[in-house]
Amino acid sequence: MDTNSENKTSFFHRFRKSRLFWPLVALALILIFDAIYAPGFFKIGILDGHLYGNLIDVFNNGAPLILVAIGMTMVIATGGVDLSVGAVIAISAAMGAVLINPAFGNELISNEILTQNVSKTPLPLIVLANLGAGTACGLWNGFLVSRAKIQPMVATLILMVAGRGLAQLITNGQIMTIYYTPYFFFGNGFILGIPVAMYIVAAVLLLAWFLVRKTSIGLFVESVGINDKSTYYSGISEKNVKLLAYTFCGFCAAVAGLILSSYVHSADANNIGSNYELDAILSVVIGGTLMAGGRFSLLASVIGAVVIRTFTITMYTIGVPANALLAAKAVLVLLVILLYSEQSRRLINSLFEGKKERRDA
């Protein structure tokens, strides 16, 4: 009995020290709020053999954000930041839409042809172009940061601004609607009742996890974020580590672009993926990775993204209008920063420790 309770304490203790603890606390707080004020929030139903409901939405709808947060984690861990992910989403989406569109190549065509459920390019090629374009953007960012030695915030700001212009160039300034149904699979499809987007997230997360834990890349990324000079002196090519992180982030944004354009059936260069950079950074911060770089946890960032999505959907559910959403988010940011500050952590830790002592006594 005694040892049992001791085990429990040590498990709880370990859990409390783990990186997932605080993000999960944040998530729990929001869910508790939902349980009280929006009980309908938790309803999960089955429609046409598919799961649906707010909780499924968090993942399905939240897939692009989760993906971008995974990439952003790698970049932030190296001590950088990528402001261009929103723009990269737009570029990736534009690439897909243009290749699908029969108008590709400036032929004179009628509305009738435009809205046909056909594609000029085979689907695998479209997907490849989506991903390739985004990955190239990431490579570009990585090049600016690692070789041209431009500060990450400035370097990625360039693409953040220019990227949407680039996307407009690709789409010829039009909002392109997609009518090619096979393309909808990524954002709207279901396999075994579970959204396809969730499988894609799982695959990317698995890839990232493999890179980070089964190769030395994770160690090198943390090392660069902690002290890039020491890392360089240790014989690690710190430039290539940064290049890889930004490229991977570009890739993640590209996948997000694919899912998002597939979900909304269109590519709107100006609006698709807007504010994703901020949400992604916030997800990573909620996940406990320091903006200064260093130690990181992919899973914690994923939970961070889920927190943001849950929060957003909760706000909609309780009827906060879309234009007030930003203000609500600001409050969330403030809460997170307060919760994570050194002082409040010490306070909370001392509460836990105090409790333990009393029990010991």
Added chain:
Amino acid sequence: MAANNHEILRIENISKSFPGVQALQNVNFCLKKGEIHALVGENGAGKSTLIKVMTGVEKPDQGRMLYDGVEMKIKSPQHANNIGISTVYQEVNLCTNLSVAENILLGREPRQFGGKINWKAMNTRAKEIMLGLDVDIDVKAPLATFSTAIQQITAIARALEISSTKVLILDEPTSSLDVRESDLIFQCMRKLRETGVGIIFITHFINQIYEVSDRITVLRNGKLVGTYDTENLPTISLIQKMIGRSLAEYEDMEKAKQDPDKQQVLIETNNLGRSGTVQPTDLTLKTGEVVGMAGLLGSGRTGVAKLIFGVEEPDTGDIRVDNQPVDKHSPHESLLRGIALCPEDRKESGILGDLTIRENIILAMQARMGWFKYLNKKQQYEIAQKYIDMLNISTPSSDQLVKNLSGGNQQKVILARWLATHPKLLILDEPTRGIDVGTKAEIQKLVISLANEGMSCMFISSELEEVMRTSNRIVVMRDQEKVTELPGDTTEHNIMQAIAGAD
């Protein structure tokens, strides 16, 4: 005389533990006015921790502290400053891109009416302070342009300026200085002693302890061994008290055996140079030999090391490794060629504080193996444990973050990182900086035994004794230039002369 015996600081029964480590256990300590009190002990003995407890950085688990006869709880370093305890910590934190004056007076700048900084008054004041310490420099120049000694003195000046200092604590202020520069610091200290300041001085240099201190307190494994009058404690018993055994076993250390028939040329530099750091230099390193590099700070020794290791690219000349010309210069390339460098500034370019000891040790090895061959956890732990044992790194486990180690133990971790790569050439730039006497001798012994197995070693050190003890050949540098090469059995006098430039 009675006033001189007055106690300014008294520590009673202090204990402090960190997870897995009892850093201090029932330690008593007392500092008198106008004395220089040496605080000594092995790496990880608890010296810095004792300092941190005295200055409010760490809270003791138990014990009390009397300041000027009154019991006192120091709440924070700020508080310590305000009551007259000034400290220069082991890891100096100055802003090298600010001027000397700004560094000294940061946060206490003289203001004009309306709150604007009075730059003129500030520079004048800084100049006065530095002159008071017998240092005449341009205080408007950025700190980075000065030698480590001047930077160290700036840190002391800052500590002195903080308040009417009664207690000055110096944690290894001379560890990165050469003889001449250390003398500067000692002058300062003696001057302050005359004005009645009590000084706590931490060092691993035995001769320095005898040079300036009045009393010595020895710590071992977090426990007090005792406090002694310097004049009554012979060196041998001091070392005995510090490391718990005598150093005699190292006295008869033999240099690496040289066998010209078996030795091959490993590194050859031809006119190798880089403007601003190293004049064109010819240098040859053979397998199985230890080459010492002597010279003052700034004489270009570190510059040569950086060129050979590829941290910086040369402007002139070339390097041949194993008879192959080197065309790509980078630490990564050097690592692949079997060259290793333990850099001199461990905080800036050595340790990764937020990684564990294990991760720090396997880092270079992993860098050589590349991205996709990842040592598994078991192998990592084995390698880390091997070097923790070999170098006596004092830590509860290899999962400890390196930033939680004592300064000397951090230095050992970097050494371990490079030893783990089994290099053909190991360049050691001040490897024993901040390392205790016992371990220092062990590292020297290790280098010699590796050389006997065929490794080549370049040993850069400001301690002549150590260079002479280990080297088969000694290269002397002055003003960024190699001035001469001396045989390993040369006299200290000869080296000094070559360094100073007298023919």
